[in-house]
Amino acid sequence: MALETLQIEHVPSDHHVYAALFRDVQNVDFLQAQLIGKNPEFEYAFIDASVLISRTHLFAAIFRALNTLTEGTLQTPNVHSDIVIGLSPTNNISESYRRYGLTPFKTRDVLVIKVVYPKLSSENSTISSSEPPTPESTWQHLTTHIQGTPVPVTDEELAKSTDWAKVRKYYKLNGVPGVERIDTADEEGRRREMEGLVVSGIALRGL
Amino acid sequence: MDTSPSSPPTKKRKMATDTTAAEQEHQFPLPAILTHPSATPPILITQGAEGRLYKTTFFSPNIPCALKYRPPKPYRHPILDARLTKARLAFEAKVLERCRREGVPVPAVYAQNAAAGWIAVEWIEGAPVRVKINEWLGQRPKNEEEEKAADAKDQGPLVELMKRIGAAIAGLHRTGVVHGDLTTSNMMLRPPTRKTTRTTEQPNGVSEEEAKAKLLEGYVVIIDFGLANQSQSDEDRATDLYVLERAFASTHPRAENLFEHLLESYKQTFGKKGVSVLHKLEDVRMRGRKRSMIG
């Protein structure tokens, strides 16, 4: 296992996006505490994997956040927290953290995203070392501090974590005619349709 | 939208600097979003009055998408122009999402930056309905007499297509949206995804007859909501149908007589409301005729 570098279409070439998935994480409370304490060594997007349905779903939120980063219109303190709230189809930021971020003693599987990009010097003030993190150093750091089993970030592995009841609720997919008209036997057809609606929800937030 | 784990970072990707071929071909500078790397260079599909449509990929190299870009209009005040473009694209995106939730066949929205003038939507495979109907008509007898005789017999697949279009428009209108620019170019015919078992049964391939019957198979998807509006009025709905009727008659004069099947299916699908829309359509036609007599 190693950190995966995500290739996302139409993202600036000097922006690097790394991803990892950890199953049955035992120290979610510790990870959450690092975020709350603004520990500069934990500049990550930590996502509760149960709300993710696929890589495409994940990519939609990352793309959105990178786009706001480029435009200089981040809604939260940094691109990592913007990725977490980027998953939300609604504008309620604290609710979005609760739903898509970590919840100690509830979150089991954790999807981690790390974005490395050329920062303005002013943005670097909190970080003591000037060396940008590499995939190797990031992987080292994650496996040292996350008590869980790393698995590849594939659609198959993500599907194992998905809590569809939550996804349906958060993205308002219950009783939607566009989904209901598809034969219940056509599970893949329904899944695709819902993925389309989830991605649209992410893309349209704020319009 | 299946994705597979992407390739390692060492893989050479198309960079902005080596899309020059594409860019030269385009003759237009690409919108900023398309200057960033993607697995394959964007292709300019159309250059309309309002904007350009590119075929590209989104999120992953295996997800094709249609990216609509509305460049700034040099003759309009820049702030006003930006505001209008943004509002227009935002509305288009919202209409698509609404339709999609309601089960009206339209592309899904992948991403947007309305302020920067673009929206990226699902790429619909297949061809515009216009192309498919013309292909079909092109295979028909050229002689008018023969054609008339043949009409009754084997226009079946085209009649079925007309009905599917009518039903799709009824679904659209039912959600409270009028399209504003209904033409057979603004509808795609997405071929059905075939089960592989059929072809293995027929090692000699499909007969000409069968291929012809398959030409008009598929799912009608409505695209281009650039002029759409929210409306529940009979008048606006009838105008939508009238615009299509006129466009249809001039694009496919040889099939003009089949338009009634579209209207009939619209009415069937829409029920009571459909009846009053078609009633209104007669008024709209009448006014249209008067106007063209004066003009």
Ligand SMILES: Nc1ncnc2c1ncn2[C@@H]1O[C@H](COP(=O)(O)OP(=O)(O)OP(=O)(O)O)[C@@H](O)[C@H]1O
């Ligand atoms: N989602 C799509 N999938 C596949 N092809 C598309 C899609 N959207 C557009 N096209 C192709 O591009 C052509 C032009 O697209 P569209 O009608 O949206 O642009 P336009 O007419 O230039 O827009 P507008 O009328 O708003 O200025 C279509 O006729 C179709 O062939």
Ligand SMILES: [Mg+2]
């Ligand atoms: Mg068009």
